[in-house]
Amino acid sequence: MMHRKKHAGAGRGPVSPLFDDGSINNDSADDGGSAKRKGRRIGTGQTLSNLSKNVCFPEVPVALKLVICSFVAFAILMVLTAKVRRTHFHYRHNSGGSNNEAVPGGGGGGQIRGVPGMPVPLTDRLKQGLHLQSSKNDNNNNENSKAYNDGGDNSASSSIAASQRMLAQPSRFVDAEKKLKQQLLKLLEKQNDEKKKNRGKETDSNNSVLGVKISNRYLGEDLLPYPESKQLEGEWELRMNKRKDELRKEDETEWKSLMNQYKDIMVDYLEENEHVDHNMVGAPESLGDNENQQQQLQQQPELKAVNSVPSSDNATWPPPTKKAGDDSTIILKPAFGTHRPSSNAILVFAEGYDLSIYLSFVESLVSTGYSGDVVFSISNESKLKPGVKDYLKSKSAESGEGVNIVAYEVDWTCFKKTGEAAHGTGEGANDCKMNNVFGDAVGNPVDDPREPRPVATARYELYWIWSLQYLKESWIMLLDVRDVWFQLDPFEQVASKGKVTGELHLFGENADAVRLGTSAYNKRWLLTAYGKEHVSPYFNEPVICSGSTMGNQDAIETYLRAMVAQFDVTNCKSKGCDQGFHNYLYYSGQLGKVDGDTRVDSISTLFVHEQGKGIINNLGALRTKPLEEWGMYSKEKELVLNWDGSTSPVAHQYDRDKEVNKMVKGKKKLFEEQWRFGKQG
Numbered sequence: 001m002m003h004r005k006k007h008a009g010a011g012r013g014p015v016s017p018l019f020d021d022g023s024i025n026n027d028s029a030d031d032g033g034s035a036k037r038k039g040r041r042i043g044t045g046q047t048l049s050n051l052s053k054n055v056c057f058p059e060v061p062v063a064l065k066l067v068i069c070s071f072v073a074f075a076i077l078m079v080l081t082a083k084v085r086r087t088h089f090h091y092r093h094n095s096g097g098s099n100n101e102a103v104p105g106g107g108g109g110g111q112i113r114g115v116p117g118m119p120v121p122l123t124d125r126l127k128q129g130l131h132l133q134s135s136k137n138d139n140n141n142n143e144n145s146k147a148y149n150d151g152g153d154n155s156a157s158s159s160i161a162a163s164q165r166m167l168a169q170p171s172r173f174v175d176a177e178k179k180l181k182q183q184l185l186k187l188l189e190k191q192n193d194e195k196k197k198n199r200g201k202e203t204d205s206n207n208s209v210l211g212v213k214i215s216n217r218y219l220g221e222d223l224l225p226y227p228e229s230k231q232l233e234g235e236w237e238l239r240m241n242k243r244k245d246e247l248r249k250e251d252e253t254e255w256k257s258l259m260n261q262y263k264d265i266m267v268d269y270l271e272e273n274e275h276v277d278h279n280m281v282g283a284p285e286s287l288g289d290n291e292n293q294q295q296q297l298q299q300q301p302e303l304k305a306v307n308s309v310p311s312s313d314n315a316t317w318p319p320p321t322k323k324a325g326d327d328s329t330i331i332l333k334p335a336f337g338t339h340r341p342s343s344n345a346i347l348v349f350a351e352g353y354d355l356s357i358y359l360s361f362v363e364s365l366v367s368t369g370y371s372g373d374v375v376f377s378i379s380n381e382s383k384l385k386p387g388v389k390d391y392l393k394s395k396s397a398e399s400g401e402g403v404n405i406v407a408y409e410v411d412w413t414c415f416k417k418t419g420e421a422a423h424g425t426g427e428g429a430n431d432c433k434m435n436n437v438f439g440d441a442v443g444n445p446v447d448d449p450r451e452p453r454p455v456a457t458a459r460y461e462l463y464w465i466w467s468l469q470y471l472k473e474s475w476i477m478l479l480d481v482r483d484v485w486f487q488l489d490p491f492e493q494v495a496s497k498g499k500v501t502g503e504l505h506l507f508g509e510n511a512d513a514v515r516l517g518t519s520a521y522n523k524r525w526l527l528t529a530y531g532k533e534h535v536s537p538y539f540n541e542p543v544i545c546s547g548s549t550m551g552n553q554d555a556i557e558t559y560l561r562a563m564v565a566q567f568d569v570t571n572c573k574s575k576g577c578d579q580g581f582h583n584y585l586y587y588s589g590q591l592g593k594v595d596g597d598t599r600v601d602s603i604s605t606l607f608v609h610e611q612g613k614g615i616i617n618n619l620g621a622l623r624t625k626p627l628e629e630w631g632m633y634s635k636e637k638e639l640v641l642n643w644d645g646s647t648s649p650v651a652h653q654y655d656r657d658k659e660v661n662k663m664v665k666g667k668k669k670l671f672e673e674q675w676r677f678g679k680q681g
Contacts, residue, residue: 502604
């Protein structure tokens with residue numbers, strides 16, 4: 001075979017005839033084109049090899065160089081991904097809470113698994129609520145409850161702690177499975193002993209435990225999950241089936257109880273997240289246009305009554321005492337203070353609050369120059385928060401001018417929704433009966449004639465009792481206590497009318513923000529109390545707030561009889577049903593008609609004020625932006641305003657707004673300091 005030398009192509013420089021080992025190839029067997037390509041490839045490899053030898057650790061073997069480079073690359077990778085891996089670690093192991101600051105953007109309580117901004121799911125709220133609700137009233141569970149609460153966010157930060165908490169929870173079903181296993185192990189021991197004892201012998205099958213039937217459920221200590229012998233199998237099976245039926249009923253009762261607890265927690269969850277309902281109302285494009293939105297809110301549709309005229313059967317409601325008997329009397333007396341019959345009065349259910357709530361309510365009222373009665377229902381003295389009684393008694397001006405406080409202490413017997421006895425009202429969640437309120441003809445106490453109901457429903461009976469202490473020309477206002485702030489004398493505007501009677505004033509929430517049918521809980525209260533057929537026509541109507549009502553004594557007394565009668569008719573025991581009663585009475589026409597000639601008992605004139613256009617300004621529905629942006633709060637003057645820019649005499653639900661709430665908190669602190677300083681002086 002002939003060999004030819006490599007040659008340079010036309011117009012090209014010479015290609016280096018090198019092998020990988022550096023020797024010269026003078027006798028290549030390839031053709032010219034192949035030589036060019038291979039020569040170029042070999043030249044590149046040789047160049048890299050030379051660089052490696054001369055520049056990168058020339059004395060270090062190639063294999064060791066690879067190991068060093070790998071370590072360097074790995075270290076760089078760890079540095080670059082450290083932040084991401086740290087975040088991922090907290091996502092996997094953190095449950096949020098107050099120790100969540102390790103995660104960038106992480107917050108405090110109310111977040112889940114370390115994810116910034118993620119709210120606690122409803123399922124977690126339900127689980128936590130059910131645990132806390134059961135552990136508060138179960139002395140046997142105190143240690144488990146303490147482990148759950150004290151562990152808090154720290155214990156929730158690892159799956160191990162979470163597992164320990166889970167295992168610590170008492171469970172009737174798990175305990176029963178453990179006991180069943182122990183009983184079946186004893187049966188196994190008996191069977192093994194019998195086999196050993198009778199090995200190779202004939203046995204009496206009737207007296208044997210071999211092959212007996214067994215139960216897959218724990219039946220109790222007095223009934224084993226197996227018969228003592230084959231002979232007793234029939235009798236045992238009858239007893240087992242009977243016991244299983246009993247246990248099935250217990251399971252159903254426990255399940256219903258669990259569902260009732262879920263229902264109560266769901267109600268609170270819906271109330272706390274009512275702003276979701278508010279945001280769903282109206283066209284989405286209008287939400288970003290503040291000017292148009294404000295104009296729409298100021299031009300709310302007039303609140304009107306339906307056309308129905310109350311029938312003669314519903315025109316008058318019996319006094320609440322009638323249910324206790326025709327000769328029943330009222331034996332409830334004030335704990336301290338005396339009513340002034342000719343004065344105006346504000347009636348408030350205010351049990352269970354600390355001193356700051358009473359201070360903000362009373363002191364803001366005093367600052368307006370109001371001179372009238374304030375009637376409180378407060379907790380029994382043994383349950384009153386420190387300083388409350390001393391403060392309220394200091395405001396009892398039984399004669400002369402100024403605010404005069406009258407306080408009643410009501411004794412309640414309360415029950416959970418399951419019927420189990422409860423300690424206290426449970427912040428309104430429990431159903432309660434009033435003790436020592438009604439008596440017979442000679443004043444001996446009689447039992448509460450009504451079924452247990454939430455105190456928010458029962459308070460209207462107390463209001464009715466208190467209203468009887470005043471003249472029919474007196475003005476009476478029914479208010480919540482926790483979220484009310486006074487800015488002007490609440491009766492200043494109506495005082496100019498002189499002596500009038502029969503007026504009833506209702507106050508709406510914002511009509512563009514919420515309607516009866518778009519508010520989940522308002523809709524549910526109406527449906528629960530009256531049924532869809534009777535209330536669906538009102539679903540597009542604005543919400544009328546039951547926490548703010550006023551009128552002359554004769555009209556208020558009639559309204560209160562109507563409210564108590566609604567419970568007697570519907571037996572609605574959900575927390576908040578009084579709001580359903582309030583709206584149904586108005587929209588069904590049973591309180592009369594706005595600007596109408598129909599008179600309902602002592603209600604001669606009915607007024608319904610739109611939100612931001614009356615004496616009481618209900619602010620709760622305006623949550624899409626701060627009140628200052630709505631033009632309803634002046635930060636400079638520290639005043640809540642009506643839509644026309646005038647001062648709202650009474651700001652209700654102010655605590656939904658951050659700035660107003662901050663302002664009131666500052667005032668509360670000042671009031672408390674002044675009270676304590678004056679007390680020491």
